Amino acid sequence: MPRIASRIAAITPSATLVVDSKAKALKADGQPVIGFGAGEPDFPTPAHIVEAARQALNDPKNFRYSPSAGLPELKQAIAEKTLRDSGVQVDPSQVLVTNGGKQAVYEAFATVIDTGDDVLYPPPTGPPTLSASA
Secondary structure (H helix, E strand, C coil), X not given: XXXXXXXXXXXXXXXXXXXXXXXXXXXXXXXXXXXXXXXXXXXXXXXXXXXXXXXXXXXXXXXXXXXXXXXHHHHHHHHHHHHHHHCCCCCXXXXXXXXXXXXXXXXXXHHHCCCCCCCCCCCCCCHHHHHHCC
């Protein structure tokens, strides 16, 4: 059997998915459950979003890898939304696009926290934030 890196053995299941699994089991048993966990909507994707995705799938500019930090036009749109919503001026070059909040937290922590560092969290802090700094 091939050797597996020791850090892999240290990976624990996602706390979000553990709670989500428990919520689904309770729901299957007929228990009333209000889920705030895994971000799985209980409604279909709106038609205009489906159509936009369909168009994007047929656009040759989307046939290649995009820049790892995000598409320039997306970074510009995020900077504009940040200014509009919060009044904070952000240069698009300072915007990093990730595939979700957990990745963003992990990358931020990986950038500034070293093994053995003490980390203080303001309450409330969820399991994804805690595991990202472990």
